[in-house]
Amino acid sequence: MMIAYIERFIHENDTESRQGDDLSNICQSLDLQGTIDYVATGIAAKDFGGLYSFNPLAIIRPAGADDIAMAVKAACRSPNLTVAARGNGHSINGQAMAEGGLVIDMRATGENHFKIVTMNGEMFADVSGGALWEDVLKRCVNLAPRSWTDYLGLTVGGTLSNAGVSGQAFRYGPQSSNVTELDVVTGKGDILTCSETENSELFFGALGGLGQFGIITRARVKLQSTPDMVRWIRVVYSEFEDFTHDAEWLVNRPDGVSFDYVEGFVFVNSDDPVNGWCTVPLDPSQRFDQTAIPPTAGYVLYCLEVALHYQNSDHRSAVDMVVNSLLGRLRFAKDLKFQVDVAYVEFLLRLKRVEEHARANGTWDSPHPWLNMFISKRDIADFDRMVFKKLLKEGVGGPMLVYPLLRSKWDDRTSVMIPAEGEIFYIVALLRFTPPYSKDPCVEKLVSQNQEIVQLCMKEGFDFKLYLPHYKSQEDWKRHFGNKWLRFDKNKANFDPMAILAPGQKIFKRINSHS
């Protein structure tokens, strides 16, 4: 089967025939412990975004770093093969694809490496770059990473290559601030261990590095002991100013005197079943009392979502006291408060239920033109006025997250880009779910609405960065990285000089070695 496939390349003219010979030799020289699949490659031509589709030449399911290094070295010997690590394919814009190249299915390595490590009294887990965060949670019994994503069906290497953000990031920083050591296969096929003190350019480059400098095969993740339970609370605001005031007050309070999780979202002030009031209650028994909405409310309302960790042994009244003393300082609409007590693991896996529901109604598999941004505190009120209150006043068909983060918890030495100014910036995530089999050219409209929002931010001179960025020209990428571009470019020259890796990010063009 493999030979038959390769023979398809050996035809027509000399150039193609020579390339076909090259590919044939290269692929046959791979002596993998894992497997290579030239046939069922369709899965790697898809991602969660559903907006792009590029077929690879083959999918490699590696047994470990040696297989990955072998594949990268083979690509280096070829005239133009590229290599993309694929985590769980939860990118939006084809970032984990490699057209005509080799896709490394990192999930095949998900079980590798798992080990709890104690160093200087601190606990860490060594985990595979291909492990899902939900599997890391299951395996770290009584211990858990400190910083999460909202949804845990994402891989360790995939989120570390971006940042990894959720409601704990105000306290611990993104996931990229919560690892101390990585094993990486570079674009030259070298397998290197890196940390703050060893191969530090590679370590900081790879964190938020969009897969450009190497494939993360192992990460050492900081752990904490787990609480048993979580008090999970949502409160509603009619005024953006009150919402941001309270969210910022909470994220600025020291550890021990605030909630353990702070997020927020915008929703539509209507009975719309996808975007409106009913998206706020935490339990089917709770009802959103619309008569409690302040009369000054406009088209959209704001929900602050917080959570407090506690142990089963904690007295209920002590938990109530902490919660009430914090909530007592907030300015939310008094009768619009929802709360539930859930097990910590259930809280972390809360989006599993959303996934099940979306799979059942078909919106999980339909396109997701999502937009994620970081916007400086300086501009967030203007963004609210121009975007949430106007352009998006009818919602996006899914959550519109907005909550504050603290710059001091982000390590400027990593490749992650955040706004230029101030200690506080906001994450804004427009998580659009489109109806299945829609004949409406709705996806294009939503993509162009995203572009309109980005253009507006540029025109207004907002201090912002795209999170999970997607650009098509190197000029745009240079603008994105700003004064970090020179370092990014230098790292590329050092660690992936032929631009083999993560071609789907469209930052660097593969250097064609035979031309």
Ligand SMILES: Cc1cc2nc3c(=O)[nH]c(=O)nc-3n(C[C@H](O)[C@H](O)[C@H](O)COP(=O)(O)OP(=O)(O)OC[C@H]3O[C@@H](n4cnc5c(N)ncnc54)[C@H](O)[C@@H]3O)c2cc1C
């Ligand atoms: C339902 C859903 C919920 C999400 N929730 C959050 C959230 O709460 N917070 C948040 O921060 N993000 C969130 N994301 C975004 C998520 O962080 C990105 O999609 C990220 O890319 C991880 O997905 P993945 O593991 O599937 O990686 P992929 O999409 O497969 O890969 C992403 C990029 O990283 C590269 N890559 C993959 N693995 C490696 C590796 N081991 N080493 C080096 N490079 C690698 C790929 O080549 C690609 O360029 C969410 C996405 C979805 C679809």
